[in-house]
Amino acid sequence: MSGSTNKGGLYQGRLRSRARATPPPTKAATMPKKSQLSVPHTSSTIIAADEDNNNPPPNDDLPPPPVDHDDRFNYALLLALYTLQGIPMGLSASIPFLIQQKVQMLASSVHHATAAAASDAALNSAAASSSNSLAELTKTAYNAQAIFALCSWPFSLKLLWAPIVDACFSKRFGRRKSWLVPIQLIAGMLMVGGSGYVEQELGLDNSNNGVAGAAASSGTTAVEEAAKSMNVQGVTLFFFTLYFLMATQDIAVDGWALTMLSRKNRGKGPICNSIGQNIGYFLSYVGFLALNDAESSENLWRPLLRLPSRPGTGLVSLGGFVKFMGSFMLVITVLVGLFKKEIDMSIEGGDCCTIGCGGDRSNTDMETLLPKNDVEDDDDDDDEHEIDAYEIGIMETYHRLWSVVKLPAVQSLILILLTYRLPCALSDNVKFLKAVEFGLSKQTTALLSPTIILPLGILVPIIGTKIWQGHPLKQFMFAYKFRVTFVALVDVLMLLAVRSFRGGNTILVGGETMSRLIFWGLLIASTALQATVHSLQFNAQMTFFAHRVDPAIGGSYMTLLNTFGNLGGTWPSSVIMYMIGQFTIPPDCSVGEDGSEVCTGGRDAYFPMQLVLSTLGCIWIFVMGKRVQHIAELPDDAWRTHIDNEDEEEMQQLKKGGKHA
Numbered sequence: 001m002s003g004s005t006n007k008g009g010l011y012q013g014r015l016r017s018r019a020r021a022t023p024p025p026t027k028a029a030t031m032p033k034k035s036q037l038s039v040p041h042t043s044s045t046i047i048a049a050d051e052d053n054n055n056p057p058p059n060d061d062l063p064p065p066p067v068d069h070d071d072r073f074n075y076a077l078l079l080a081l082y083t084l085q086g087i088p089m090g091l092s093a094s095i096p097f098l099i100q101q102k103v104q105m106l107a108s109s110v111h112h113a114t115a116a117a118a119s120d121a122a123l124n125s126a127a128a129s130s131s132n133s134l135a136e137l138t139k140t141a142y143n144a145q146a147i148f149a150l151c152s153w154p155f156s157l158k159l160l161w162a163p164i165v166d167a168c169f170s171k172r173f174g175r176r177k178s179w180l181v182p183i184q185l186i187a188g189m190l191m192v193g194g195s196g197y198v199e200q201e202l203g204l205d206n207s208n209n210g211v212a213g214a215a216a217s218s219g220t221t222a223v224e225e226a227a228k229s230m231n232v233q234g235v236t237l238f239f240f241t242l243y244f245l246m247a248t249q250d251i252a253v254d255g256w257a258l259t260m261l262s263r264k265n266r267g268k269g270p271i272c273n274s275i276g277q278n279i280g281y282f283l284s285y286v287g288f289l290a291l292n293d294a295e296s297s298e299n300l301w302r303p304l305l306r307l308p309s310r311p312g313t314g315l316v317s318l319g320g321f322v323k324f325m326g327s328f329m330l331v332i333t334v335l336v337g338l339f340k341k342e343i344d345m346s347i348e349g350g351d352c353c354t355i356g357c358g359g360d361r362s363n364t365d366m367e368t369l370l371p372k373n374d375v376e377d378d379d380d381d382d383d384e385h386e387i388d389a390y391e392i393g394i395m396e397t398y399h400r401l402w403s404v405v406k407l408p409a410v411q412s413l414i415l416i417l418l419t420y421r422l423p424c425a426l427s428d429n430v431k432f433l434k435a436v437e438f439g440l441s442k443q444t445t446a447l448l449s450p451t452i453i454l455p456l457g458i459l460v461p462i463i464g465t466k467i468w469q470g471h472p473l474k475q476f477m478f479a480y481k482f483r484v485t486f487v488a489l490v491d492v493l494m495l496l497a498v499r500s501f502r503g504g505n506t507i508l509v510g511g512e513t514m515s516r517l518i519f520w521g522l523l524i525a526s527t528a529l530q531a532t533v534h535s536l537q538f539n540a541q542m543t544f545f546a547h548r549v550d551p552a553i554g555g556s557y558m559t560l561l562n563t564f565g566n567l568g569g570t571w572p573s574s575v576i577m578y579m580i581g582q583f584t585i586p587p588d589c590s591v592g593e594d595g596s597e598v599c600t601g602g603r604d605a606y607f608p609m610q611l612v613l614s615t616l617g618c619i620w621i622f623v624m625g626k627r628v629q630h631i632a633e634l635p636d637d638a639w640r641t642h643i644d645n646e647d648e649e650e651m652q653q654l655k656k657g658g659k660h661a
Contacts, residue, residue: 071261071262071265074260074261075261075272077260077336077340078253078257078260078261078272078273078276079272079275079276079279080276080332081180081249081253081276081332081336082253082272082273082275082276082277082279082280083276083277083279083280083283084184084246084249084280084328084329084332085246085249085250085253085276085277085280086276086277086278086279086280086281086282086283086284087280087281087283087284087325087328087329088187088191088239088242088243088246088284089152089243089246089277089280089281089284089285090280090281090282090283090284090285090286090287090288091239091284091285091288091321091322091325092148092151092152092239092242092243093281093285094284094285094288094289094292094446095148095202095235095239096145096148096433097289097433097436097442097445098202098204098318099141099144099145099148099202099230099232100141100433100436100437101436101442102202102203102204102230103137103138103140103141103437104437106137137586138581138584138586139581139582139584140581141581142577142578142580142581142582142584143577143578143581144230144232145433145577145581146573146574146575146577146578146581147232147233147236147574148232148235148236148239149429149570149573149574149577150236150240150574151236151239151240151242151243152243152570153240153243153570154240154243154244154246154247155243155246155247155250155566156563156566156567156570157247157563157567158247158248158250158251158563159401159559159560159563161248162251162559163394163397163398164394165179165248165251165252165255166251166255166397167393167394167397173342174341174342175255175256175342176252176253176255176256176259176342177252177256177336177337177340177342179248179249179251179252180249180252180253180256180333180336181333181336181337183245183248183249183252184245184249184329184330184332184333184336185330185333186245187242187245187246187249187326187329188326188327188329188330188333189326189330190238190241190242190245190326191242191322191323191325191326191329192323192326192327192330193326194238194322195318195319195320195321195322195323195326196319196323197234197238198235198238198318198319198322199317199318199319199322200319201230201231201232201234201235201238202230202231202232202235202318203230204317204318254273256342257272257273259342260342278454282449282450282454284321284325285446285449286446286447286449286450288316288318288321289442289443289445289446290443290446290447291314291315291316291321292314292315292316292317292318292321292442293314293441293442293443294311294312294313294314295441295443296443297310297313297314297315298310298311298312301315302315400641401560403641404550404557404560404641405560407638407639407641408638409548409631409634409638409639410561410639412627412630412631413561413564413631414564415624415627416624416627416628416631417541417561417564417565417567417568418564418567418568418571419568419620419624420480420568420620420624421568421569421572422572422575422576422613422616423484423613423614423616423617423620424483424484424613424617425572425573425575425576425613426488426491426576426606426609426610426613427483427487427488427491427530428530428534428569428572428573429572429573429576429577430576430577430580430606431491431494431495431526431530432445434495434606435494435495435498435523438495438498438499439498439499439501440498440523444523448523448527452524452527452528452531453527453531456528456531456532456535457531457535460531460532460535460536460539461535461536461538461539464535464536464539464540465539465543468540471632472539472540472541472543472544472547473540473544473628473629473631473632474632475536475537475539475540476536476537476540476541476544476628477621477625477628478536479532479533479536479537479540480533480537480617480621481621482529482533483530483533483534483537483617484613484614484617484618484620484621485614485617485618486529487526487529487530487533488610488613488614488617490522490525490526490529491526491530491610492607492610493522493526494522494523494525494526495606495607497518497519497522497523498519498523500515501515501516501518501519541565542562544632545558545561545562546558548636548639549561549639550639550640550641576609579605579609580605580606580609582605583603583605583608583609584603584604584605584606585602585603585605586602587600587602588600588602
């Protein structure tokens with residue numbers, strides 16, 4: 001229900017170096033200070049670096065420090081840019097519910113066609129046809145969900161092209177604007193021009209009666225109708241492209257935030273990131289589902305806005321909402337391109353695309369960018385300097401990342417990150433889709449996010465940090481044990497309650513009032529518990545990363561680890577959707593003598609699969625728990641690449657060679 005993208009892994013294109021050299025005296029007054037070149041990437045290291053740099057040693061040769069400027073406009077701009085980033089994510093999160101709605105409409109068409117055939121004394125053949133159609137329709141539905149789940153992969157793989165975005169740019173237009181403006185223009189035009197395409201490919205312009213009539217008159221099956229009216233591959237490609245564009249925009253905005261904000265306010269950049277993306281996500285996800293819901297539109301929005309009644313139709317359509325959001329993105333992009341100037345004092349010369357690490361952009365040459373007083377800083381401050389891909393080159397950046405992957409400690413961590421989310425895949429990806437299938441409204445599902453998930457996502461990490469101080473992996477394992485056992489049980493009870501209550505039956509005993517209380521209690525408990533354990537694990541994961549990364553390549557190190565963390569949550573979604581479709585068997589339905597529908601047999605794959613996955617989760621805890629404990633006890637040196645030591649030795653060898661020459 002919350003954003004699936006992990007913002008802790010945002011690539012900011014910086015590589016740390018402890019190398020120092022004294023620059024020529026003529027550039028001491030004009031070159032930027034070290035803190036202006038780059039900053040660390042985690043919020044804790046940013047704050048620490050700012051505290052260290054607030055009282056620099058006096059130096060009469062330097063000009064007086066500039067007066068800190070007002071960053072309120074820059075905050076607003078960053079919030080707007082990150083909001084744009086969250087819009088496609090929220091829209092993509094609403095698509096599975098629209099697919100589910102389409103499938104329910106087709107299932108209703110099958111029942112109508114069966115009832116019509118039964119009235120013509122074709123009961124047996126109609127029942128067999130209905131059963132086969134529903135079975136194939138269930139597979140088609142979850143296969144479509146499995147395919148669409150692939151659209152979010154670019155955010156998990158953006159590390160592959162992030163160094164290119166950081167190293168190639170036009171100095172005249174701006175290092176970050178060189179990517180930001182064209183990327184957002186393309187994304188905005190794609191949304192405006194493709195808004196009708198998305199709605200058409202999902203078949204949302206077909207009415208329920210139209211599909212039923214077509215199925216009855218032409219004799220085509222529901223599966224054939226679904227294939228004709230839903231082109232999920234096309235919609236997946238559309239959102240995959242949007243995700244790729246927004247992942248690239250994310251790289252540029254993260255880098256721009258480092259130079260856009262004043263030095264004392266750079267630690268607030270990640271806050272703008274989190275707030276802005278959540279605004280965009282909830283605006284497009286919650287806002288669209290609420291305004292698109294036909295019942296809410298008829299009973300709430302139209303009377304509130306004094307609009308004429310249109311029963312059965314939402315206030316906004318998918319195509320109209322996508323077009324509006326695309327237009328909003330274009331307006332913001334044009335304003336940024338025309339009126340916001342980008343200044344990056346760490347860049348010299350004209351246009352650049354640095355492929356290698358040699359030549360004019362070697363580490364030795366880039367050391368001259370550091371002013372003289374930085375050489376006199378203490379050792380702790382030296383460790384906070386980062387050299388980005390522009391300085392060392394694209395190939396050297398990839399080389400350093402590969403050196404991280406080869407560390408045994410990192411390989412163990414990668415194995416953990418890629419496997420632990422599989423036992424939780426049903427709760428993460430299928431639970432609310434199944435609830436909608438059982439009768440829960442889209443509006444109720446959407447409103448759970450801002451009312452329960454968002455507040456818990458803010459409070460739980462704060463409380464968890466105080467309880468498990470200095471032991472993030474203990475927090476991680478506690479939440480995981482709870483997640484694969486008790487939370488999974490509550491999810492199953494919640495779905496059974498939804499199916500029973502929305503099906504018109506009472507739950508247990510006590511009549512309708514008690515059934516309603518049980519229904520809402522289990523729904524809220526299931527949502528709150530999942531949000532709690534997810535926040536505890538995510539917070540523990542990010543805290544552990546921040547304490548273990550190699551200071552020499554901190555930003556890229558964090559990005560690499562979070563890339564594997566994102567992949568660990570991405571790949572199980574498609575697998576589990578496909579398995580649900582393959583193992584679900586719809587019930588055999590027939591029309592009784594009184595004209596009512598009677599269904600018997602069938603099997604919902606969710607419940608037995610949840611048992612299997614919970615068992616798998618317990619096995620994971622038994623097998624991988626020891627590995628988690630092992631990496632928690634490893635010394636800091638096990639996570640270091642020692643790149644700086646190798647560079648230092650190589651530099652000394654070069655100097656010795658020069659002396660001998």
